[in-house]
Amino acid sequence: MSNQLIINRDIVDNRWTRVVPDAEGGVSVPSEGAILVPYQYWLGHRDELAGREVAICFAPDDEPESLPVDANTFAMIACDFPVFTDGRGFSIGRLLRVRYGFTGELRAVGDVFKDTLNYLARCGFTAFEVRADKDINEAIKGIDDFTEFYQSSVDVPNPLFLRRPVTA
Amino acid sequence: MYIYDDYDQKIVDQRVAQYRDQTRRYLAGELTDDEFRPLRLQNGLYIQRLAPMLRVAIPYGHLRSAQVRKLAELARKYDKGYVHFTTRQNVQYNWPALENVPEMLAELATVQMHGIQTSGACIRNTTSDQFAGVAHDEIVDPRPWCEIIRQWSTFHPEFAHLPRKFKIAVNGAAEDRAAVLVHDIGINVKLNAAGEVGFEIYVGGGLGRTPMIGDLIKPWLEPKHLLTYLNAVLRVYNRYGRRDNKYKARIKILVKAMTPEAFAAKVEQEWAFEKDGPQTLTDAEIARNHRFFTAPAYETLPADDAEFVAAKAANPAFARWVERNVFAHKVPGYAAVTLSLKKTGVPPGDATDAQLDDVANLADRFSFGEVRVSHGQNLILADVKQSQLFALWEEAKRIGFATPNIGLLTDVICCPGGDFCALANAKSIPVAQAIQERFDNLDYLFDLGEIDVNMSGCINACGHHHVGNIGVLGVDKNNAEYYQITLGGRQGADAKIGKVIGPSFAQEEMPDVMSKIIDVFVANREGEERFIDVFDRIGAEPFKAKVYEGKPIRKEKADV
Ligand code: HEM
Ligand code: SF4
Numbered sequence: 001m002s003n004q005l006i007i008n009r010d011i012v013d014n015r016w017t018r019v020v021p022d023a024e025g026g027v028s029v030p031s032e033g034a035i036l037v038p039y040q041y042w043l044g045h046r047d048e049l050a051g052r053e054v055a056i057c058f059a060p061d062d063e064p065e066s067l068p069v070d071a072n073t074f075a076m077i078a079c080d081f082p083v084f085t086d087g088r089g090f091s092i093g094r095l096l097r098v099r100y101g102f103t104g105e106l107r108a109v110g111d112v113f114k115d116t117l118n119y120l121a122r123c124g125f126t127a128f129e130v131r132a133d134k135d136i137n138e139a140i141k142g143i144d145d146f147t148e149f150y151q152s153s154v155d156v157p158n159p160l161f162l163r164r165p166v167t168a
Numbered sequence: 169m170y171i172y173d174d175y176d177q178k179i180v181d182q183r184v185a186q187y188r189d190q191t192r193r194y195l196a197g198e199l200t201d202d203e204f205r206p207l208r209l210q211n212g213l214y215i216q217r218l219a220p221m222l223r224v225a226i227p228y229g230h231l232r233s234a235q236v237r238k239l240a241e242l243a244r245k246y247d248k249g250y251v252h253f254t255t256r257q258n259v260q261y262n263w264p265a266l267e268n269v270p271e272m273l274a275e276l277a278t279v280q281m282h283g284i285q286t287s288g289a290c291i292r293n294t295t296s297d298q299f300a301g302v303a304h305d306e307i308v309d310p311r312p313w314c315e316i317i318r319q320w321s322t323f324h325p326e327f328a329h330l331p332r333k334f335k336i337a338v339n340g341a342a343e344d345r346a347a348v349l350v351h352d353i354g355i356n357v358k359l360n361a362a363g364e365v366g367f368e369i370y371v372g373g374g375l376g377r378t379p380m381i382g383d384l385i386k387p388w389l390e391p392k393h394l395l396t397y398l399n400a401v402l403r404v405y406n407r408y409g410r411r412d413n414k415y416k417a418r419i420k421i422l423v424k425a426m427t428p429e430a431f432a433a434k435v436e437q438e439w440a441f442e443k444d445g446p447q448t449l450t451d452a453e454i455a456r457n458h459r460f461f462t463a464p465a466y467e468t469l470p471a472d473d474a475e476f477v478a479a480k481a482a483n484p485a486f487a488r489w490v491e492r493n494v495f496a497h498k499v500p501g502y503a504a505v506t507l508s509l510k511k512t513g514v515p516p517g518d519a520t521d522a523q524l525d526d527v528a529n530l531a532d533r534f535s536f537g538e539v540r541v542s543h544g545q546n547l548i549l550a551d552v553k554q555s556q557l558f559a560l561w562e563e564a565k566r567i568g569f570a571t572p573n574i575g576l577l578t579d580v581i582c583c584p585g586g587d588f589c590a591l592a593n594a595k596s597i598p599v600a601q602a603i604q605e606r607f608d609n610l611d612y613l614f615d616l617g618e619i620d621v622n623m624s625g626c627i628n629a630c631g632h633h634h635v636g637n638i639g640v641l642g643v644d645k646n647n648a649e650y651y652q653i654t655l656g657g658r659q660g661a662d663a664k665i666g667k668v669i670g671p672s673f674a675q676e677e678m679p680d681v682m683s684k685i686i687d688v689f690v691a692n693r694e695g696e697e698r699f700i701d702v703f704d705r706i707g708a709e710p711f712k713a714k715v716y717e718g719k720p721i722r723k724e725k726a727d728v
Binding site: 060084085086087088090091094099113115118119120122123135145146147148149150151152153157158159160161162164 | 173175178179182183185186190198199203206207289319320322323324325326327328329330395403406407411441445446447449450452453456
């Protein structure tokens with residue numbers, strides 16, 4: 001598995017180990033290093049994880065509303081896109097940025113490839129763990145598939161109608 | 169009409185480039201079928217029974233003549249010389265080659281057209297009243313609001329992958345010609361006692377497998393909040409709409425499961441965060457959009473043109489066409505004309521490249537260069553001088569677009585059905601034709617008055633059969649094509665879902681079944697009563713009795 005990802009438009013090495021439940025839902029956490037764990041797992045194991053470098057990963061049906069601490073407690077928050085057609089993570093990203101003021105690294109993981117990066121970036125994602133079987137150098141270009149947008153987004157909060165010169 | 173500036177053009181051009189690259193990667197094996205499918209669908213490209221099918225957006229049904237000519241050119245160059253206008257005010261090409269689609273989109277972009285969000289699980293092309301801006305019963309012109317919604321919904325990043333398709337319709341007239349009650353969001357633009365504009369918001373209507381009438385969740389929304397409120401509705405749907413079952417994924421299921429009251433409350437809660445945010449409409453933006461929909465250079469004319477009145481008196485055929493296909497205009501001396509695409513023997517909604525070129529010329533000559541598409545699958549010239557109606561009629565006759573049947577039994581709304589659509593259980597075009605042939609006597613048709621006949625080739629209801637006064641639904645029975653009849657449906661402000669009357673019929677029985685339904689109507693009719701009014705008065709029983717007379721009583725589960 002390639003261990004590179006895109007952060008802020010650079011291709012860099014991934015320093016976080018993502019912990020994914022096995023088929024039975026069991027979670028095994030490596031004993032050292034920075035870990036990205038499922039949000040539900042973190043909720044249940046906060047005490048054990050205290051003191052470690054931990055990031056949380058929201059599943060599509062997790063609710064950022066339920067986060068018991070300030071989002072900025074985390075240096076990194078990820079959202080999982082098990083399939084790219086599940087757009088719930090877009091809303092989660094947007095809520096984390098706009099409603100909960102999260103300023104750290106917001107990472108998209110899962111079914112992430114060139115054709116989703118533009119939308120993801122506009123929902124506040126700054127890091128993209130591109131699927132291992134896809135060409136990351138090709139994928140990064142997708143961020144700029146569109147450079148002009150009608151509606152309000154995280155990266156450009158003012159909709160086009162506030163930016164467009166108004167001609168009488 | 170809305171005209172692109174550099175921003176709009178850039179967005180559409182970038183889409184063409186993006187899609188070109190996606191197609192290239194797909195053909196090179198870099199994108200799988202499963203990856204490419206949602207991407208191409210959001211560009212209107214289906215893979216159908218016989219070939220790919222490309223759906224092109226016609227925002228709220230408005231076209232300029234140059235755009236109509238481009239549609240004709242593409243039909244000649246990349247298709248079999250015809251196009252199909254749909255109940256969603258869009259247009260479809262039935263035979264493009266997948267490799268040619270990027271080029272077709274590039275050509276469309278030169279006339280400010282595209283296939284963006286004409287399919288797929290995203291916010292679809294917003295639809296409206298085909299007589300918007302000219303209707304004699306208009307309260308508020310819905311088009312500027314449609315355009316504001318168009319821009320907001322185009323490539324909305326948060327709502328690019330919703331649980332399911334999402335359709336918005338806007339109506340601003342006394343009569344609802346946009347079918348707002350059977351859309352995911354239906355908007356009535358209103359005026360209050362103080363003369364201020366506001367919106368009435370319905371959510372959760374829709375046809376298909378589980379037909380439902382929308383619920384009013386916001387009786388009055390101030391214009392500046394339109395987009396923030398829509399954002400709140402969509403966010404609730406995006407997060408909580410079902411994704412585990414495609415058949416339960418539409419917003420109507422969510423609204424019903426939560427109850428409309430709880431859904432509305434959830435939206436209010438969400439909206440509280442959005443309200444007054446950057447997406448709040450400014451007066452300048454509202455005014456900017458209104459500037460594109462100002463009246464054309466109307467002349468000051470008498471309310472009734474003397475020559476026109478004389479022509480009607482002298483020529484019964486012309487008078488008949490005027491009665492059915494000419495709609496009262498709000499400006500004295502003008503009229504809106506419906507060109508019927510429902511000539512017997514032609515699939516409803518089809519037009520050839522030559523006809524399209526002719527229509528473009530008629531639009532230039534008679535109607536300020538504009539054409540519209542109705543959800544009844546007809547074309548409209550919205551601003552014709554009464555004094556030119558006779559000349560227009562003669563031209564329309566020549567093209568084959570002057571069948572005087574708008575609103576009558578042969579103005580059948582019909583999906584492509586088994587002839588083109590991979591999802592169909594049965595053909596619908598031949599049944600529509602058989603019905604048209606059976607009722608080909610114009611005098612008789614006129615006597616029967618208004619009857620909406622809507623046909624769909626399967627439960628997806630693309631032909632809106634649930635809201636037809638007479639609905640026909642193709643069903644599969646032991647691998648044979650059968651047709652189920654619903655009666656009593658209607659669209660508009662008192663929209664209702666029709667009821668199945670009983671077991672289905674074989675294709676060859678359909679014209680007789682129609683005749684029997686009509687016979688019952690005629691036998692029970694008082695004066696000039698409409699079909700739907702007779703139905704409401706006498707109920708379904710007399711129709712059932714006649715239609716199933718002498719038939720062995722078979723038990724069959726209604727396939728609704
Ligand atoms: C030929 C390819 C087509 C395919 C594969 C297709 C597919 C579908 C599907 C799957 C649905 C059901 C969606 C749902 O209930 O969730 C649907 C509904 C619908 N389609 Fe199509 N359709 C096609 C053509 C058309 C055409 C030609 C029209 C217009 C003439 C149309 C207009 C509609 C409408 C109005 C609905 C009802 C939506 C509602 O209110 O729930 N479709 N279509
Ligand atoms: S109703 Fe069914 S058969 Fe007709 S176009 Fe829609 S999906 Fe196809």
